Amino acid sequence: MSAVIHESDLNSEAHHHGPPTGFKRWLYSTNHKDIGTMYLIFALVMLFLGGAMAMLIRAELYMPGLQIVNPDLYNNLVTDHALIMVFGLVMPAAAGMANWMIPMMIGAPDMALPRMNNMSFWLLPAAAILLVSSLLVQFIPGTGTPVNTGWTLYPPLSVQVGLGMDLLIFSVHLLGISSIMASINIVTTILNMRAPGMTMMKMPLFVWAWFFTGLLLIIIMPVLAGGVTMLLFDRHFGTSFFDAAGGGDPVLFQHLFWFFGHPEVYVLLLPSIGVLGMVIPTFSRKPLFGYKPLVYFMGFLFALGLIVWAHHQYTIGMSLGATTYFMIGTILISIPVGLMIFNFIFTMWRGSMTFETPMLFAIAIILMFSFAGVTGVMLAVVPADLQYHDTYFVVAHFHYALIPGAVFGLYAGVFYWLPKWTGHMYDEKLGKIFFWWTTLSFNLTFFPQHFSGLAGMPRRIIDYNIQYIEFNQISSIGAFLFGLSHLLFLYIIIKTVKGGEKAPAKPWDGAQIGTPGLEWTLPSPPPFHSFTTPPEVK
């Protein structure tokens, strides 16, 4: 299909065309594997950028009082750390894995819309540049206050801050367009590009997870785009969507934001659940327990996730009926999530388990994500939430949900598929060191924040009462160790890309057990064009 055809000696399979050479290979790429690689590299860069901001935040919080940054810049860092980790790290990394794996799993030659795939990736660097400029523009005099709103961008503050906000709004627009296009592409691929015989109910769990993720993104992203567009209009064109003086209501923005924001949690979580559905059967050497129920639970989660958003807004003064509805809906979510976790545990039950790095991450996710689930139920309960609202308890809760729930799931995926992507085995010993280092330091960072939060330490404030010093110092030391562990992660990846033990087509014994797709029938690394003739699935 490629217009530019070069014979490449990189490719051992003579009847396949090699990739075009030079920068054009990447800039004009329509190949799902190359675009997947670019997504993953972009996510890795963003991981270090967002991580650097987190390090700066934790360094500032090592002591009460002001040491390194001023309060506005601090809050700007909090804002950008969140946006970069959500839109820059987790979503692109998950999209990169979808690009790499979904066509290979379902036996498609490529994504359904290869050119749109190229565009949805190349919007991301542009969005990242805008996002970083929104942080840097405050150092030019006359551009107003930094974006000190937090990632929720609540008006009226977000209407008042300076030029950085406009850049941020455009960045969110680009990020939204990019992920809508990527989602349309993925959903279309899943619906139409499956090999003959690959029915929906034969698809690997990862593909199902991305099917729901894609649909969620298509539903929620336009609402966020609409919300920030109204913000832009309020800022510059004299409208009063959120301005009480003109008859608007700032609370409306909160509803629009969280209509997007809450399902977004499942957008971040579901791809990792999909990875768990691949990793756990492989290393337990047992088929996935309850494949069909797992698919239904994901569907249930998808539906429930869309209708419980206002549990982020208990303190705005909703009626008793509304808060009760949102409380019960939120607690209901623990049912499908809990059932998923039990399915994974039953998959491991009496399996012949081995503990390679992806499996270690999978087990850690089940433990730590359940912990986030428990604090989540606490936060869902209205009378308790009024106490926890906007404290470090919430910070601890969502970091336990998103780091194990989303980021560790991606790490499990990276270690699981790295041999397939690169053709080399990663260094298992280093992988295990990375696992223990990152898991322990993660807990050291965020576990104490439950206590400082319950004791009343508010979030998004640069200074704190001296009674919280010990908790914050433990947190900061943990955070520095956590940050440092990622240098090892980078080293392992570079080492694996450059060389190492040759990986067979099926690098894991148990890889073909359970509900895998066709990815293991291809050599490692797979040829540049795979499944140009559709395989038959029996």
Add this chain to the structure above:
Amino acid sequence: MSEQQQQGVTKKNTRTVRWMLLLVVGMFGFGFAMVPLYNLLCSVTGLNGSTTGRISESSFTKSDVDYSRTITVTFDSTINADLPWEFRPLIKKVTVHPGEFRTVKYYVKNKSDKTIKAQAIPGITPWQATSHFHKAECFCFTQQTLKPGEEKEMPLRFVVTKDLPQGYNTITLSYTFMDTDRSKLKTVSHVPSTHKTL
């Protein structure tokens, strides 16, 4: 893949993408549809505490007054951001019977050397009382323009209807004056200069 199969898939893809794009456009529209829907919801339920517009006093009769109940209405005032106005109720608290009209006054003064136009935003606590609190005359119905140093007393004529549910005996009416010129807000620095470290 044969040419024919390829065409079939392309056709199917086009159809799927069309449905997806329709969903995207629909959800973008849904976001904007939330604006009137939300306002409708609030005016029906009184959720956000914003009171209803002007009512006509002549539609009330003596039989609408419930002398057996007494309601305490307290008055509150706030200045938003850095609006250089002084603003306070002349009486902090009145007691009324449901159905009885009462007039109170607020005092306002422009302390700056510029003419400023501002809008008062009402809020009622508890919000359940919102739909039972009505105004025949209010300075919040229009924007108020004050010349430099100008001061005035502004009337507010209100009634609490007798269908106010039992158990609500104190109602707080709060007004916030907001500058209508939002461009001024962006020049406000939120950080004291002593806090600049970087």
